[in-house]
Amino acid sequence: MYAYAFLDDFVLLYPVYAVLFAETGLSPAEISSLFAIWSVTGFALELPSGLWADVYSRRRLLAAAPALPAAGYALWTFLPSYPSFAAGFVLWGAGSALRSGTLQALVYEELSRTGAQDSYARLIGRSQAAGTTAVLAATALAAPVLAAGGYRALGVASAAVALLGVPAALALPESRGAGRREPGRGxxxxxxxxxxxxxxxxxxxxxxxxxxxxxxxxxxxxxxxxxxxxxxxxxxxxxxxxxxxxxxxxxxxxxxxxxxxxxxxxxxxxxxxxxxxxxxxxxxxxxxxxxxxxxxxxxxxxxxxxxxxxxxxxxxxxxxxxxxxxxxxxxxxxxxxxxxxxxxxxxxxxxxxxxxxxxxxxxxxxxxxxxxx
Structure with a gap:
């Protein structure tokens, strides 16, 4: 769980992606519109993703979540343009929505099955600390990686790290089934x-x-x-x-x-x-x-x-x-x-x-x- 949280926030592009957009030729208004697309996507998919997590396998949703922003980072890296940036934020927002609510539900349910639900706040808090540490580490590494390999190096590294979240998610336990839709649970x-x-x-x-x-x-x-x-x-x-x-x-x-x-x-x-x-x-x-x-x-x-x-x-x-x-x-x-x-x-x-x-x-x-x- 801590590895999953760390990998999710270890995005080397994060400190400089606004600069990448500007250097590609986007205006401040266009950059602001990208942020709006990001927010709207997360908002629109928040509840549907929660429903999906309660109907299907939560672990599989958590495994799919990191792959979406990874694809977005790849678009930004190899096809830098406004449509690619917009698609990347849609993918990033969708991945965040899949994770939001799903991770908390899976962790609490698995803890409760073993009678350890009192540990939930401690585990969630430490996973948030792991994410914050990842942001600090990514911020510190962004400058030397940018100097050595440019935005392409940052993008490739960000996508690769995000994909490492897939096996981390699959390593999480799930006792509620193997991912099949439960009968009568629409x-x-x-x-x-x-x-x-x-x-x-x-x-x-x-x-x-x-x-x-x-x-x-x-x-x-x-x-x-x-x-x-x-x-x-x-x-x-x-x-x-x-x-x-x-x-x-x-x-x-x-x-x-x-x-x-x-x-x-x-x-x-x-x-x-x-x-x-x-x-x-x-x-x-x-x-x-x-x-x-x-x-x-x-x-x-x-x-x-x-x-x-x-x-x-x-x-x-x-x-x-x-x-x-x-x-x-x-x-x-x-x-x-x-x-x-x-x-x-x-x-x-x-x-x-x-x-x-x-x-x-x-x-x-x-x-x-x-x-x-």
């Missing part, structure tokens, strides 16, 4: 079962909202470089401050599964750290931001584990994908809000304002989880 039946879970199972609706809110607010990490630059440091220091925050996220993932009953107080603390660090306007304030993002990462795993504990195995991927849909909606709201707010304020006040929703979530988590909405 998409409509699974969707009705999932909706019934949300409406009728205590705690599921609230759990969906919490997972979507926490994961969606995490979109603020896209603006961390802007916050770092606003502290007045030189351009060369910005990556160091971003690395500090990334280290905090990694630590939060590694600590997942511990102290889950303290989610409310810790999230309130994180909100305070985020606001204080952001408005300080000093490089040292980024240490507080790193603490905040670490707690946020820890809380996402805790909320996910609580949600998984209340979902039936038959519709687990479908319900988890509903949380993924909510995450995308919250993320879009964050992006739109930041874009609008940037007209009148700098990154510091905007990050401080973003701490307010975490206070609301903290209040929701503060009271004990008693299995009711």
């Amino acid at each position: 998409y409509g039946a699974v969707l009705r079962e999932g909706l019934g879970e949300v409406r009728g199972t205590p705690g599921v609706w609230r759990g969906l909202l919490l997972v979507a809110a926490l994961s969606g607010f995490d979109a603020m990490d896209e603006y961390v470089p802007l916050l770092a630059r606003s502290t007045g440091v030189g351009e060369a220091v910005v990556p160091v401050l971003v690395l500090l925050v990334t280290a905090g996220v990694t630590a939060g993932g590694l600590l997942a599964g511990r102290g889950q009953g303290r989610a409310g107080p810790l999230l309130a603390l994180a909100a305070g750290c985020l606001a204080a660090g952001a408005v300080s306007g000093r490089p040292a304030g980024m240490a507080l931001v790193a603490v905040a993002f670490g707690i946020f990462q820890w809380a996402i795993a805790a909320a996910d584990a609580r949600l998984q504990g209340r979902i039936a195995d038959g519709s687990r991927a479908t319900v988890t994908s509903m949380a993924g849909l909510g995450t995308e909606v919250v993320a879009v709201v964050i992006f739109a809000g930041y874009a609008a707010g940037s007209r009148w304020s700098g990154p510091g006040p905007l990050f401080a304002l973003a701490a307010a929703p975490y206070v609301v979530v903290a209040a929701a988590l503060w009271r004990p989880w008693r299995g009711r909405d």
Whole structure:
């Protein structure tokens, strides 16, 4: 599982693909449209992929997922053009959708079969830390690989590493069958079962909202470089401050599964750290931001584990994908809000304002989880 997570995020093209698009001749508007295609694809396929994972083999879907972006990287490498870039983002978005919800469902179900479901948050958190580490490693290696072999070397390496995720996925256990469609388990039946879970199972609706809110607010990490630059440091220091925050996220993932009953107080603390660090306007304030993002990462795993504990195995991927849909909606709201707010304020006040929703979530988590909405 850790290998699968690492290989999924070890994309050497990631730090420079926007530059590749620009050097191919694309305008900023065309590049933005590619990102929109990426988001729309993931959003459109999120729920259907969850239904598929509950009807067919989850392990086989996880094995197919890395092959799709690998094909996209190959298109970018050997046929660089707007249509190829667009097709690549469609493939990347489809691969992400196949994985989203499916991995959580498979891992929790297999753990529960052996009575080890209490380990879920720890395993998920560590896999997220493995993914963050992969991003750091890919970022560090991108420059020397680009200098040695150009974009073609980056593309070939990215595709090859992604394909290694196929055997990693096939090595995962799956006890629910050999991938055949279950009799009487059509998409409509699974969707009705999932909706019934949300409406009728205590705690599921609230759990969906919490997972979507926490994961969606995490979109603020896209603006961390802007916050770092606003502290007045030189351009060369910005990556160091971003690395500090990334280290905090990694630590939060590694600590997942511990102290889950303290989610409310810790999230309130994180909100305070985020606001204080952001408005300080000093490089040292980024240490507080790193603490905040670490707690946020820890809380996402805790909320996910609580949600998984209340979902039936038959519709687990479908319900988890509903949380993924909510995450995308919250993320879009964050992006739109930041874009609008940037007209009148700098990154510091905007990050401080973003701490307010975490206070609301903290209040929701503060009271004990008693299995009711």
